[in-house]
Amino acid sequence: MLNKINYRPILIDELITNERLSSYTVVFQHTNDAELIGAYLWNTKVCAAFYPLLIAAEVTLRNSIDTALSNDLGRFWWKTGILRYKSFDGVNVPFECKAVTENFQKAFAKVRAEKRSRYNQNRHNPSHNEIVSKSEFSTWEFILNDEYMGPNLIWPKNLGKVFRGKWPSKTGTTLKVARELVKVVREFRNRVSHHEPVWKRYGIKNEAEAIIHLNEKIDKILALIELVSPHKLELLVKSGIVANAKRVCTIGELRNNQQTSQIHSVKSVSKLYRLVKSANNDNASKNIVLFNFGKARFTIEPF
Incomplete structure (x- = not known):
């Protein structure tokens, strides 16, 4: 039972810190330290519920883009001279295009470092799949930039191969909508990965608003997955992963973690x-x- 634990001075003051709990104190109803810590632990449970959704979104998007572009441009399609962009002049490289190249270079280095550390392989030559799997999430946001949209470029000719769900009704907005969804999901994934209060954003004043915010994030993640693959969304629904996330992001589950529910x-x-x-x-x-x-x-x- 949470109310049978001594929280101060060690647990709260030193190990969790009052600074970390300050936002919880303002937003979540509580009458004692046990209920405050219950809200803090609920955030951990929320992160755990989001994790499989975030993994599914990133991996599904990554593999869908990689498959389409590999079929179009061949393996290692990201190499200079193969992946073209609209304003290419050989001198001034747009930020997003430069970031794509650098991200794959970093992924290449990560694979080599891991092989050296784990298997003592000093001159491992990373495979296509190894590099793709080590790429940062931002890679798949940058590759959706308008610089890659135009005649003889990867978009729009590969859009239908990457995004197999229902497209936005307004013509010409699919790439923009997809990019915005990826940005939202990526930034939220970073908060989850860095153990931040994931319910938190500017303007949230109470726990009801925090719950609304979390459910909005669920909707964004599911929208991205459905845009890429309705079949993947169906898998997540039928496996109970979606229902679990929605259940955890409720006042009832918050109260369960505070041990104040019936x-x-x-x-x-x-x-x-x-x-x-x-x-x-x-x-x-x-x-x-x-x-x-x-x-x-x-x-x-x-x-």
Whole structure:
């Protein structure tokens, strides 16, 4: 139980820090340190729920672009002289185009360094797939830049091969919409990866607004995945990953982590059945106490 732990001075003041918890103190309802830490731990659970969605978005986009461009330009399509852009003059390289080249160079170096560190291979020649897998997420945002759009360039001729979902209704906006979605997802992924309060953004004043913000991020991630591959989205839905993320990003799940939500006493199979059915229908966790097991506590979580 969270309320049986001594939080100060070590846990909060030294290991978590009051500075880290200051934003939680303002935004989340709490009456004591236990409930405050519950909100802090809820953020960790939110990050865990987002992680498979973010991985799916990045890997799906990366592989879809790489497959299309490999078929169009050949393996190692990012090499200078192969990947062309609109304002190419051999001298002034646009920032995004330069970033794509540098990102693949860094990926090449990462593969070599890892092979040297893990396998003592000093002169490993990275394969196409090894380089692609080590590329930074920003690579796939930069490659969607308008510099690559035009006659005899990679866009728009490969758009339909990369983005197989429903396109925006307005003609000529698919590349822009995709790029904006990737930017949003990438920046949010960075917050998750760096253990930041992922519910946080400018202007959020209370926990209800934090929940809305998180659900907006879920929608953006799913929109990107669906634009690339409706089949991949279907997989995530049917596997329960989407439902899990949506369940975690609720006030109810926040209260569960603060250990202030209702605990249902279960003394019969019929009541247990009703609670299981309710959890499934509402996509919500139910905390229960089973008297036949010595008042043991359990949480029912829908799949």
